[in-house]
Amino acid sequence: VFVNDKPFEFSGNIIELLKELNLNPETTAVLVNNKIVPKAEFERTIVGDDDYVETISFVGGG
Amino acid sequence: MKKDIKQFQIGEVKLSSRLFVGTGKLPNYELIEEMYKEANVQVFTVAVRRIGPNTKHTQSVLEYIPKEAVIMVNTSGAKDHKEAIRIAEIGRELTKSDWVKIEIETDSKYLFPDNNGTILAAQVLVKEGFKVFPYIYPDLIVAKKLEEIGASAVMPLASPIGTNKGIGCEVLLKPIINEISIPVIIDAGIGRPSHAAKAMEMGADAVLINTAIATANQPVSMAKAFAKAVEAGRLAYEIGLLEEKEFASASSPLDDLIRGV
Numbered sequence: 417v418f419v420n421d422k423p424f425e426f427s428g429n430i431i432e433l434l435k436e437l438n439l440n441p442e443t444t445a446v447l448v449n450n451k452i453v454p455k456a457e458f459e460r461t462i463v464g465d466d467d468y469v470e471t472i473s474f475v476g477g478g
Numbered sequence: 479m480k481k482d483i484k485q486f487q488i489g490e491v492k493l494s495s496r497l498f499v500g501t502g503k504l505p506n507y508e509l510i511e512e513m514y515k516e517a518n519v520q521v522f523t524v525a526v527r528r529i530g531p532n533t534k535h536t537q538s539v540l541e542y543i544p545k546e547a548v549i550m551v552n553t554s555g556a557k558d559h560k561e562a563i564r565i566a567e568i569g570r571e572l573t574k575s576d577w578v579k580i581e582i583e584t585d586s587k588y589l590f591p592d593n594n595g596t597i598l599a600a601q602v603l604v605k606e607g608f609k610v611f612p613y614i615y616p617d618l619i620v621a622k623k624l625e626e627i628g629a630s631a632v633m634p635l636a637s638p639i640g641t642n643k644g645i646g647c648e649v650l651l652k653p654i655i656n657e658i659s660i661p662v663i664i665d666a667g668i669g670r671p672s673h674a675a676k677a678m679e680m681g682a683d684a685v686l687i688n689t690a691i692a693t694a695n696q697p698v699s700m701a702k703a704f705a706k707a708v709e710a711g712r713l714a715y716e717i718g719l720l721e722e723k724e725f726a727s728a729s730s731p732l733d734d735l736i737r738g739v
Contacts, residue, residue, distance in 0.1 A: 419530070419531050419532065420528050420530065420531055420532040420533055421532060422531065422532045424531065437530050437531055438530070439529065439530045440538065440541070443538040443540040443541055443572065444529065444530070444538065444572075445568050445571045445572045447568070452567065452568055452571050454571065455571070470528055471528060471529055471530040471531070471533075472526060472527065472528055472529060472568055472572070473526075473527070473529040473535070473538035473539075473540060473572065474524040474525065474526060474527075474538055474539045474540045474549075474551070474569070474572060474573070475524065475525050475526075475527045475529065475535045475537075475538070475539050476500075476501035476502045476503065476504050476507065476524065476525065476539050476692075477500060477501060477502045477523060477524050477525020477526075477527075477552050477554055478500030478501070478502040478503075478523055478525075478552065478554070478639065478666075478686070478688030478689070478692075
C-alpha cells in the first residue's frame with residue numbers, strides 16, 4: 417500500500433495497519449483511495465496492493 | 479442592537495467563558511488542560527492534518543483536550559470551498575463535535591480569508607448539520623449573508639493572523655457587531671489582553687486567540703491574563719461605556735474651596 421504518499425509493505429485490515437503504524441484507531445481517521453472509512457468499518461476494510469492510504473488526525477491549530 | 483446575556487450560548491452549548499483559544503504553535507499539548515482548568519477556556523480550535531509515517535506529526539491533539547471542552551475544527555489548509563467541506567467532514571468523523579471554523583485562504587502572505595468560498599462552504603455545511611463558524615474578512619454584507627444561511631456565528635478578523643496588531647479595522651467590525659444577531663467572535667491578530675478587552679468593550683460576543691497565548695513565555699499565565707481582559711471588557715460593555723468628551727469635567731467639587739490656600 418501507499419501510506420501518506422510512500423510505499424509501505426502491508427496487507428490486512430485498517431485496525432492492523434494502524435497498529436503497525438503505532439497510531440490510535442480512536443483518534444485517527446483513515447482515507448483509502450480518497451474516501452473516508454467510517455470507524456465502524458475499520459475491521460472489515462482490507463487494504464493492500466496499490467491502495468492509497470492517508471492517516472489523519474487533529475493537530476494544534478488556530 | 480446586541481443581546482445582553484451574562485452566559486454565552488451558542489446553539490445548545492452554554493459557555494461561561496468568552497475566550498476561545500487556538501492550539502497551534504503550543505510548545506506542548508499538556509498546556510491545553512492547564513488552560514482549561516486555570517483560565518476557564520472552554521473552546522479550543524484544532525486543525526486536521528496527516529499524522530504518522532511520512533509526516534511531522536506523531537501526536538494527536540485530541541487526546542489532550544478535556545472531555546468537557548468544546549472542540550472547534552478548523553479547515554485551515556483549504557484553498558477552496560470543496561477542500562473546506564472535505565476537511566470538515568473528515569474532522570467530524572474523528573470526533574462528535576460538529577463545530578467547524580470555515581477557514582479558506584488563498585493568499586499566503588496575509589492569510590486573508592476568501593469570503594466567497596467561505597459562503598459556498600457554509601451553504602453546504604449548514605445543510606449537512608454542522609455548526610458553522612466562518613472566519614471572514616470583516617464585511618457586513620458577507621456577515622449578513624452568513625447569518626441568513628444559518629451560520630452559528632461569524633468570526634471576522636481583527637488583523638492578519640499572527641501579527642499581534644490588535645483591532646486594526648474597528649470601523650468595519652463595529653457595523654457587524656451592531657447589525658447582525660448571531661454571535662460575533664473576533665478572531666486573528668489580537669496580540670495583547672488590552673486588544674481583547676477592546677473587542678469585548680465594542681460588543682463582540684467572544685474572541686479567539688492563538689499566537690498571542692501559544693507563543694508567550696508562559697502560555698497558561700497569558701491565557702489567564704486574556705481571560706481577565708475578556709471578562710473586564712464584557713462587563714464594561716454590559717454596564718454601558720460613557721461617551722468621550724471634548725473638554726474637561728472636574729471630578730472634584732468646584733465649590734466650597736478653602737480661602738486660605
